[in-house]
Amino acid sequence: MSGPGAERIVVVGHGPAAHRLVERLAHHGHRGEVTVLGAEASAAYHRPLLTSVLDGSLAAGALRLPAPPDGTRLRPGVTATAVDRRRRLVQGSDGHGYPYDRLVLATGAAPLVPPLPWARRADGRLAPGVRVLRTLPQCEQLTGPDPVAVVGGGPLAIEAALALRRRGRDVTLVHRGPYPLDRHLEARAGQLLSARLRALDVDLCTGRTAEAYRSGKLRLDDGRWVAAGDVLLCTGVVPRTGLARSAGLAVRTGVVVDDELRTTDPRIHALGDCAQPAGATGPHLGHAAAWEQAEVLAALLSGSPARWTGTHAVLRLRAREVDLMRLGTPDGAEETVVLSDAARGRYARLSLRDGRVSGAVLLGPGRAVATVTRLYRRGEPVPADRLALLLGAPIDYAGERLPDEAPVCHCNNVTGADLTAAWCAGARTVPELAAATRATTGCGGCADDVRSWCAARARGEESG
Ligand SMILES: Cc1cc2nc3c(=O)[nH]c(=O)nc-3n(C[C@H](O)[C@H](O)[C@H](O)COP(=O)(O)OP(=O)(O)OC[C@H]3O[C@@H](n4cnc5c(N)ncnc54)[C@H](O)[C@@H]3O)c2cc1C
Known part of the structure; x- marks a missing residue:
């Protein structure tokens, strides 16, 4: 067997979590062979943007995620049907066996169909329509x-x-x-x-x-x-755990993992919608958790220490007609500010602990949603004028750097490094950056960040 950072990795599933893992393995200099088995016939795509295909604003091809690093062995349309843990071999629906040093389960979740008598035919398939x-x-x-x-x-x-x-x-x-x-x-x-x-x-x-x-x-x-x-x-959705269960791994709602995303077999990891951290009531569903877990696992599999400590999950409605966000919890708040403005359809509840956002619900305006989300994710102090914040007063981020490796645009997986690359390639305005990276084109929650970053870069260029 090869040493840390050069092991042969098989990834089962090719959704956003698997895609990000493979990309980050290359970033961390992982040298071993990486094989990805994906049950879907198409290349990996950005699932949260499916509603943009539904409304006709994006073509299906626009959801495709960037090609994986050179050398990745992709097997689209191949389902992993069994895991032989003793021989360290994954059986594929193409008849091939895929040997591994490390196996990563990224099998995601499937829609949950409740037991409604009219929803299924006798053979178990969904009824017509x-x-x-x-x-x-x-x-x-x-x-x-x-x-x-x-x-x-x-x-x-x-x-x-x-x-x-x-x-x-x-x-x-x-x-x-x-x-x-x-x-x-x-x-x-x-x-x-x-x-x-x-x-x-x-x-x-x-x-x-x-x-x-x-x-x-x-x-x-x-x-x-x-x-x-x-x-x-x-x-609702139900994590896909059948493969893990039949391989004898511990499964509750999801595949149970520790803070190194190891299952009960230390050679097998799980991440994304299928993985349930030990001690949690279920998987941390959602794109942000999948991404952060991919980052941790890529570091670990490349030989660097890392731990997954949880995600600052934010529920944000992806619909241009309704700006709605909920984050954190109202429990244990030391200060609560509520604004309810029925005439204009606005509502805000801001829960604060130690002068920082511990929970919030905001129904419009968009700028307040973006600013509060940002303060929460970064753990920054809330400005003294809470009301102005909730009414959407702009905050000056001048001169500030966006983190290179963390996502700026969570909808489209765009990092500060991606924006810098687009800037260096000639994108100088927010629409140009959006065209080059797709930042700001999802829920729009990062628009303020990208705008301020763009203005700061422009000022930097002028003065430089
Ligand atoms: C319409 C829509 C909108 C969404 N919007 C948001 C949002 O705004 N914010 C947010 O955080 N999340 C959102 N989500 C959820 C988000 O898409 C998921 O959290 C994310 O896709 C999880 O990624 P994953 O890779 O863990 O799993 P998945 O995306 O489910 O991918 C798993 C992949 O593994 C494959 N697979 C399963 N079993 C096997 C097997 N045995 N062999 C081979 N391949 C296998 C599956 O076919 C699938 O392609 C949305 C989801 C949908 C459908």
């Missing part, structure tokens, strides 16, 4: 013109409903809770969000469940029939 949204082919099934019912009340349900509206489809959102995002938002914010969705022509049916689906109509539990050529289930 019933859809889920996790992959590009599933996205392409949703481009018809008919009215659509979206079932669910989480971020994906709202983003999908708004994307389908933008595409011109009539949309009904059916949610059993009292308002969308009821697991994330206090009631006042939820009411304002509901009003905003209705103003955007989303037919909102809250406190309702769907009881039957036939002939293009969905029946709700109050007897109402809703026209729905498609029913899109956005009812």
